[in-house]
Every structure is written in structure tokens, then in C-alpha cells.
Amino acid sequence: MVEPVERRSWLALGAATAAAFMVVVDVSIVNVAFPSIQRSLDASNAALSWIVSGYSITVGSFLLLSGRLADRQGRRKMFNLGLVIFAIGSLLSGVAPRVEILIAARVVQAMGGSLIMPSSLAMVLPEFPVSRRSAAIGMWGAMGALGAAFGPSIGALLIEGLGWRWIFYVNLPIAALVFAATARLVRESRDEEAEGRLDVVGVPIGTLALALVMVAIVQGEGWGYGDYRIIVFALLGVVLLPFVIWRSRSHPNPLLDLSLFSHRSFWAATASFGLYALGFVPGFLMSSLLLQDLWGLTVLEAGLGLTPGPIIASALSVPIGRLADRWGHRWLLTSGVVLCGLSYLLLLVGAGESSAYFSVFLPANVILGIGVGLSIATFVSAALSDVPPARFAIANATTRTVQQVCFALGIAVVIALFNSVPSGDPLGGFQRAWIWVIATYAASAIVIVVAFPSGTALVRRGLRGSRPGVRP
Incomplete structure (x- = not known):
């Protein structure tokens, strides 16, 4: 019912x-x-x-x-x-x-x-x-798509x-x-059990550590990865992170809630989502460059050319959310991530220097749209599926932080791969980038298959349902 x-x-x-x-x-x-x-x-x-x-x-x-x-x-x-x-x-x-x-x-x-x-x-x-x-998260994800x-x-x-x-x-x-x-x-909602002040030492240091890591990743290509500023920022950020984890274990109100990682569904979905993010935005970036720089489309034409995939993803997000509520997240996620990888495999083997939008790019974009519709919002609902409602915001923020860092890192890697090819090989940079994207999706799928628990959240809790008005 x-x-x-x-x-x-x-x-x-x-x-x-x-x-x-x-x-x-x-x-x-x-x-x-x-x-x-x-x-x-x-x-x-x-x-x-x-x-x-x-x-x-x-x-x-x-x-x-x-x-x-x-x-x-x-x-x-x-x-x-x-x-x-x-x-x-x-x-x-x-x-x-x-x-x-x-x-x-x-x-x-x-x-x-x-x-x-x-x-x-x-x-x-x-x-x-x-x-x-999961259906609600699907609607939220559909608007993002x-x-x-x-x-x-x-x-x-x-x-x-x-x-x-x-x-x-x-x-x-x-x-x-x-x-x-x-x-x-x-209606207003919050963690009613929260007491005391946030960690006045760990919070600013943790925020600074994330900022230093993000600067090193985002500016690495522009400043050069051998630039002393990048090296200093990266080292400081990496050195501070263990301190943040230690404070999070010892302080009652830390920046990072380590109790979230006691939920297998949370850490497995978050780890897989991070690997997925390493290829997600970089893949779209390479598609935009392919359409504009190699195939000569205008900005508006390229924007319209990229549109079918996200439209399909947004149309699928809500019904896929309903299926996740009924069947669980594991195989929906796996199928979606595999389809995302296959879409770039099609570009790798089919795309050439001459425009092939309808014969190669559009089919790949449609497959990608189906894969993203199966996966992007499902990752969020999977990560939150066993998290108590009092921790919804910090759990979502933790997953989003991993996503943001991996987005930036993936873009940096793809740009470096793209620029590593001699100028006489206009397709070589795209091919190296696509191999990277395919590898990240493959790794993401493996983590979900191996680590994410089977069944729905209700089954894992031993519940068949809950009374209307009661929100576990």
C-alpha cells in the first residue's frame, strides 16, 4: 500500500x-x-x-x-x-x-x-x-537535471x-x-538532540583544510602543478585533514559527523558517488569541447545538442525514485553507472574529426541520459536511505562535499590528459579523456556491486511500512 x-x-x-x-x-x-x-x-x-x-x-x-x-x-x-x-x-x-x-x-x-x-x-x-x-529525491534531482x-x-x-x-x-x-x-x-525541522556549541577549533580548521585542497585542485592547471603555491596549499590541506578527523572523533559537536559512516549504505554510496563524480562533469566538458572546438558548432547549437540527455534524465528521475523505494538502490545504480560508461565507450570508438552528431553523439547522449536518470538522484537517496532524519542535512552536505572535490579533481585530470596530446592529433586528447571517464564509471559500478547493501531501507530496518503521519 x-x-x-x-x-x-x-x-x-x-x-x-x-x-x-x-x-x-x-x-x-x-x-x-x-x-x-x-x-x-x-x-x-x-x-x-x-x-x-x-x-x-x-x-x-x-x-x-x-x-x-x-x-x-x-x-x-x-x-x-x-x-x-x-x-x-x-x-x-x-x-x-x-x-x-x-x-x-x-x-x-x-x-x-x-x-x-x-x-x-x-x-x-x-x-x-x-x-x-526516494521518489521525493528523484523530483529534486529532476529539477537539477x-x-x-x-x-x-x-x-x-x-x-x-x-x-x-x-x-x-x-x-x-x-x-x-x-x-x-x-x-x-x-515546517521547521532540526536535530532536537543537538546540544552545546560546535567545535570552535575543528570547524574553522576543517573548513580551511577543504579550501586549501580545493584551491590546489582548481588552480593547479592555471598556475602549474609544480608551482610552489599549489604544493604548499595541497600539503597544508592534506596535513590538516587527519587533525580534523581526530577532532571529529573526540569532540561532541564536530564539523564531520563520523557516525554517518557506520551506515554501510551511506559510505558505499558516497564512495561510489565520488568515483562517479570524477567522470561526470569532465565528460560533459569534453562533449561541449567536441561539439564546439572540433565539430564547429556555435555555443547555442552546442547547448541545444547537449540537451536531450539531461531532459531524459529529468524525465526518468521521479519514476526511478519510485522504483528505488520498491526494489532498493543497488541494481538501479549499477545499471545507470554502466550505461554512463557505455555512452562514452560509444564516443571513444565512433567519434572522429568530422561531425557525426546524429550517427554517434546523439545515441551516446541518449544512453547517457538514461544512465544519469537511473543514477544521479538515486545516489543521493541511497546515501540517505538509512540515515536518521536528524542527520539529513549533514549527511547530504558530506556527500555533496565529496562530489564537489571529485568534480574539481576530475576536471583537473581530464584537462591535463587533453593537453598532453601533441597539437597534430586533434582527436587524441578526447580519446584519453574518454578513457579516464569510462574508468571512473567502471570503478563506481564495482563499489556499488561489492559494497552497497541489498534490499530497500524498509527491509533493512525490518519494517513493512509505517503508519501515516509517522516518519521514522
């Missing part, structure tokens, strides 16, 4: 997914605006890179702290605070007269985004019974019609509407 869910809960989920859509679109939309920003602000290539790097580093650094604050202070409270900060950052980005101010405004945006992402899901999941949570699909196209239309500043201004009405909807529809 399907357990009932209040209409208010579905509307609250709609508000949370709208915010996730806004954040994802903002991330994907900025790259399209680079040429316009460069001309308008007379920015160097190095400065332009920091518009993206500053955002990525900040989000990766503050996700864990944001998750902790959301569970302790209130998910709705932190979500709305994130909306306000994100909107302020968007406004400042839109009016920025110089590239340095734009970079600083993007950091403000990122701080808001780091609050929105872990709390957006955590504040609505307690409204859903265990047997319906739509944001990735339409972000570049929306950006191109805004830039051509109104100018690049409107890619930031468009966030303001969306944030205002979501803020109003959240205040009316979402």
Missing part, C-alpha cells in the same frame, strides 16, 4: 526543487557568458577563471559547515538565509563594474548556494515516509536579448518567490 503524503509536503518539495534549479542553472549559465563578460569588463583569462573557481572553492569549503548549521539551527532557517545571501550575491554580480568585484560577488553567491543545497532537501524529507523518500539541460540555452538567450548581467538578475524574482513559498509551506 502506498503511504499518503500531504499536499502541503509536495508543494514544499516544489519550492525546494525550484531553489535547486536556480542554483544549478546559475552554475551552468556563467560559462556561456565568458566572452561577453571579458569584453564588457576588459577581463583577462586568469581573472575569468576565478569567476568559476572562486564559486567552486567556496561551495566545496562551506558545505559541511552549512549542513551542520542546518541540522542544529533549523533547515528552513538556513535555507532562507541561503536564499537571501544568494540573491544579494546575484545582485552584486549583476551590477559589478569590475571583474574583481564580480569575483567577490560570486563568492557571496557561493556562500548562499552552500546553505541552500544541503538544507533544501533536508527540510522537506522528514515530511515523507521512508517508502516515498533540467537546470543542467537548459542552463546554457537560457544563458545564451538572456545574453543575446538583454545582456550578460541578466544571467544574475534573473535569480532575484526566483529567490523572492521561493522565500515566500517556503515561509508558508515548509
Whole structure:
């Protein structure tokens, strides 16, 4: 029997997914605006890179702290605070007269985004019974996939019609509407057992360690991996991480909640998601470069050419979530990850220097869309499947932090592989990158098959259901 869910809960989920859509679109939309920003602000290539790097580093650094604050202070409270900060950052980005101010405004945006992402899901999941949570996460993930699909196209239309500043201004009405909807529809939730202050030593040191690692990864290609700054940042970050883990074991309110890793489903899904992330964004990056740089498509044509896969993924996310609630996550995830790898194997063996969009790229993109629809939101629901509701925000933030670090690391590896090929071999860089992506998906699938527990969350808990209104 399907357990009932209040209409208010579905509307609250709609508000949370709208915010996730806004954040994802903002991330994907900025790259399209680079040429316009460069001309308008007379920015160097190095400065332009920091518009993206500053955002990525900040989000990766503050996700864990944001998750902790959301569970302790209130998910709705932190979500709305994130909306306000994100909107302020968007406004400042839109009016920025110089590239340095734009970079600083993007950091403000990122701080808001780091609050929105872990709390957006955590504040609505307690409204859903265990047997319906994967479906809810599927809807949340579907909006993210739509944001990735339409972000570049929306950006191109805004830039051509109104100018690049409107890619930031468009966030303001969306944030205002979501803020109003959240205040009316979402009940406040938090960890009622949380006591005492957060670790005043471990929290700042842990956040600093993540920031140093992110800077070393993100800026390695630009500064050079042999640059003394990269070496110093990487070493300091790696040296500080064991201290953070020690503090997390000894302090009652640490930055990193190590108790999450007692759940096999959490650590297996998080580890596999990290391997998946090493190839996910790098794969999309190589597809965009293939369409534009090798096959000569315009930015708008490439954006539209990349759209079918994410649309398929968004259409599948909700029904796949329902299947995960009924059957469990293990084989859905495995099938999805394998399909993602097969899509790039098709490009590896079929793509050439001449355009072959309909015969090679589109079939690969469709297969990728099915694979992503089976996997991207399912990873999140798998990681949270056995986590107590009081830990939803920090659990989501931990998984997202691993994802962000691996996104950045995967991009760095793929760019290095792409640039390692002599200029006379235009396809060689793509082939090396695709081999890397295929290998990461294969490793991700192996972890899920070997480590993730079978059955649904209800079966693992020894439950067949729960009474309506009761949320385990």
C-alpha cells in the first residue's frame, strides 16, 4: 500500500526543487557568458577563471559547515538565509563594474548556494515516509537535471536579448518567490538532540583544510602543478585533514559527523558517488569541447545538442525514485553507472574529426541520459536511505562535499590528459579523456556491486511500512 503524503509536503518539495534549479542553472549559465563578460569588463583569462573557481572553492569549503548549521539551527532557517545571501550575491554580480568585484560577488553567491543545497532537501524529507523518500529525491534531482539541460540555452538567450548581467538578475524574482513559498509551506525541522556549541577549533580548521585542497585542485592547471603555491596549499590541506578527523572523533559537536559512516549504505554510496563524480562533469566538458572546438558548432547549437540527455534524465528521475523505494538502490545504480560508461565507450570508438552528431553523439547522449536518470538522484537517496532524519542535512552536505572535490579533481585530470596530446592529433586528447571517464564509471559500478547493501531501507530496518503521519 502506498503511504499518503500531504499536499502541503509536495508543494514544499516544489519550492525546494525550484531553489535547486536556480542554483544549478546559475552554475551552468556563467560559462556561456565568458566572452561577453571579458569584453564588457576588459577581463583577462586568469581573472575569468576565478569567476568559476572562486564559486567552486567556496561551495566545496562551506558545505559541511552549512549542513551542520542546518541540522542544529533549523533547515528552513538556513535555507532562507541561503536564499537571501544568494540573491544579494546575484545582485552584486549583476551590477559589478569590475571583474574583481564580480569575483567577490560570486563568492557571496557561493556562500548562499552552500546553505541552500544541503538544507533544501533536508527540510522537506522528514515530511515523507521512508517508502516515498526516494521518489521525493528523484523530483529534486529532476529539477537539477533540467537546470543542467537548459542552463546554457537560457544563458545564451538572456545574453543575446538583454545582456550578460541578466544571467544574475534573473535569480532575484526566483529567490523572492521561493522565500515566500517556503515561509508558508515548509515546517521547521532540526536535530532536537543537538546540544552545546560546535567545535570552535575543528570547524574553522576543517573548513580551511577543504579550501586549501580545493584551491590546489582548481588552480593547479592555471598556475602549474609544480608551482610552489599549489604544493604548499595541497600539503597544508592534506596535513590538516587527519587533525580534523581526530577532532571529529573526540569532540561532541564536530564539523564531520563520523557516525554517518557506520551506515554501510551511506559510505558505499558516497564512495561510489565520488568515483562517479570524477567522470561526470569532465565528460560533459569534453562533449561541449567536441561539439564546439572540433565539430564547429556555435555555443547555442552546442547547448541545444547537449540537451536531450539531461531532459531524459529529468524525465526518468521521479519514476526511478519510485522504483528505488520498491526494489532498493543497488541494481538501479549499477545499471545507470554502466550505461554512463557505455555512452562514452560509444564516443571513444565512433567519434572522429568530422561531425557525426546524429550517427554517434546523439545515441551516446541518449544512453547517457538514461544512465544519469537511473543514477544521479538515486545516489543521493541511497546515501540517505538509512540515515536518521536528524542527520539529513549533514549527511547530504558530506556527500555533496565529496562530489564537489571529485568534480574539481576530475576536471583537473581530464584537462591535463587533453593537453598532453601533441597539437597534430586533434582527436587524441578526447580519446584519453574518454578513457579516464569510462574508468571512473567502471570503478563506481564495482563499489556499488561489492559494497552497497541489498534490499530497500524498509527491509533493512525490518519494517513493512509505517503508519501515516509517522516518519521514522
